[in-house]
Amino acid sequence: MNQGLYIGVMSGTSLDGVDLVAVSFEPLKLHATLTIPFPEQLRNDLIDLTLPADNEIERMGVADVALARLIGESINRLIAENHLDKSQIRTVGSHGQTIRHRPEAGFSLQIGDPNLIAEVTGLPVVADFRRRDMAAGGQGAPLVPAFHQAIFQDQMVHRITLNLGGMANISVLPAGQPDQVFGYDTGPANILMDAWCFQETGQTFDQDGAWAATGQMNEALLSQLLSHDYFARPFPKSTGREDFNLEWLQQQIDDVQLSDSSLDHISPQDIQATLLQFTAQTVIDAILQTDLATGELWLCGGGAYNRTLWHAIANGIPQWSLKSTLEIGLAPTWVEATAFAWLARQRMLGLSGNLPAVTGAQGLRILGTLTHR
Ligand SMILES: Nc1ncnc2c1ncn2[C@@H]1O[C@H](COP(=O)(O)OP(=O)(O)O)[C@@H](O)[C@H]1O
Ligand SMILES: [Mg+2]
Structure with a gap:
């Protein structure tokens, strides 16, 4: 069988x-x-x-x-x-x-x-x-963590797998400790970036993160996005379009603009750059919250092809070495x-x-x- x-x-x-x-x-x-x-x-x-x-x-x-x-x-x-x-x-x-x-x-x-x-x-x-x-x-x-464990857990090296689909989830795989594995949805990965990119440019996604790379991340909007109560919740937790969608995003943009009129002119590409940093930051925070100091971060899902996102994550956790699952013959898409x-x-x-x-x-x-x- x-x-x-x-x-x-x-x-x-x-x-x-x-x-x-x-x-x-x-x-x-x-x-x-x-x-x-x-x-x-x-x-x-x-x-x-x-x-x-x-x-x-x-x-x-x-x-x-x-x-x-x-x-x-x-x-x-x-x-x-x-x-x-x-x-x-x-x-x-x-x-x-x-x-x-x-x-x-x-x-x-x-x-x-x-x-x-x-x-x-x-x-x-x-x-x-x-x-x-x-x-x-x-x-x-x-449900992917059991599979991630079966394929990626190592005896010597701490590993975390990070799936960047619509949502992002991590599986934390401490070296040689099969009973210490845990994981959860860290928040959105591509879903808001895709929706914003489509609304503003007509493209269904931001190829390689090239458009986001032309914008400047906006601190006020980023902290507004990070104030969603999902991030303060302890795991186990999981999320979806119910929590993070274009309507919610528009509400957050309206809220920061109301509280600070100098933000009226935040450009679409600045918002895209902020959404990208939002994904990166929530992933980075989740990884820093584990008690693993260093190891390998294996990226999969379509977001692994977003070079701007890849670099934003790498910048926040220099002690982790980022790898594509392609290195074991399984491209991130599959x-x-x-x-x-x-x-x-x-x-x-x-x-x-x-x-x-x-x-x-x-x-x-x-x-x-x-x-x-
Ligand atoms: N070359 C690329 N550059 C940037 N983003 C990409 C690229 N390829 C795929 N993506 C992103 O990955 C998403 C699809 O990822 P996927 O793992 O299939 O997610 P899901 O499991 O939610 O279907 C696309 O919507 C897009 O945002
Ligand atoms: Mg898909």
């Missing part, structure tokens, strides 16, 4: 696209990869579903089917284009799209119907990874999808997928529900 291929399918809060991988484990090997950008209509529908509005059940049902069909067809394409032998594929791990993450209320909702994915692909599908952890009192997030392939394999092997120290769950749990082929 632990041989063979696993397909991982992930689309995170950025809603930039669906990432697919076919991987085998022990040793970890990537066999095929594919990213499918969201059709604009579906992307807008999914974003709309992340905040309360009218007629949600009907719209959710329609999006659930549309996304599942897209995922199923993308899996078929991954298999066909790479000439993968379908009989070698053990299972698909499909995260689905989070449309609401409300750990305080005990729920997190991912859509992309696994029944339809199984029907379209003829493959067994593990999905609904988060709710068992929540049933056990956890946040249901982040880490999360690989994690959900790994979580699906854990499910098939009857092994746990959560880390109670990360999610706050009462104990280890086998995650995900299986839909047969």
Whole structure:
């Protein structure tokens, strides 16, 4: 059972696209990869579903089917284009799209119907990874730390993995101490930068952080952003678009401008530079709060390609050496999808997928529900 291929399918809060991988484990090997950008209509529908509005059940049902069909067809394409032998594929791990993450209320909702994915692909599908952890009192997030631990923990060197997706999460992996691993969502990574960049320039993201690099970080706005009560909360904690979105950002900009009229002329690129520093600062603070003095910081997620962000983080923690996960043959883009392939394999092997120290769950749990082929 632990041989063979696993397909991982992930689309995170950025809603930039669906990432697919076919991987085998022990040793970890990537066999095929594919990213499918969201059709604009579906992307807008999914974003709309992340905040309360009218007629949600009907719209959710329609999006659930549309996304599942897209995922199923993308899996078929991954298999066909790479000439993968379908009989070698053990299972698909499909995260689905989070449309609401409300750990305080005990729920997190991912859509992309696994029944339809199984029907379209003829493959067994593990999905609904988060709710068992929540049933056990956890946040249901982040779930990647167990995978980060399995792949990155070292006997000699302290390591932290940092996933820069829509949100940012860290997994803290003290050298040789598997029972001391912890992690949490540090706050937004790209979500506000993407939204601001799109509103101001029409580009869906700031390639390499080039636009942010033309601006000046604004101290008053940065401290206003840092005053969000999420950052003072102790972990376990996790976050999403519910906490950090364009409306919230606009409110913060209005608030600083009200209190200081000299800030009326803060330029769009200065705001972008401030958002970038906001992500960097919350990550830096989280790393300084660990009691690890030095080590390696492994970056993954799309934000690992943002050079300006990379340098901003490096500047704040000179005692840490920054590395791209590409150094172990797993490009930053594919880490999360690989994690959900790994979580699906854990499910098939009857092994746990959560880390109670990360999610706050009462104990280890086998995650995900299986839909047969
Ligand atoms: N070359 C790049 N330069 C700057 N940012 C990038 C680059 N490539 C990807 N990104 C950022 O990464 C985001 C996608 O990251 P991803 O890990 O897929 O997040 P999610 O898991 O939320 O989907 C994009 O929205 C963009 O902000
Ligand atoms: Mg993505």
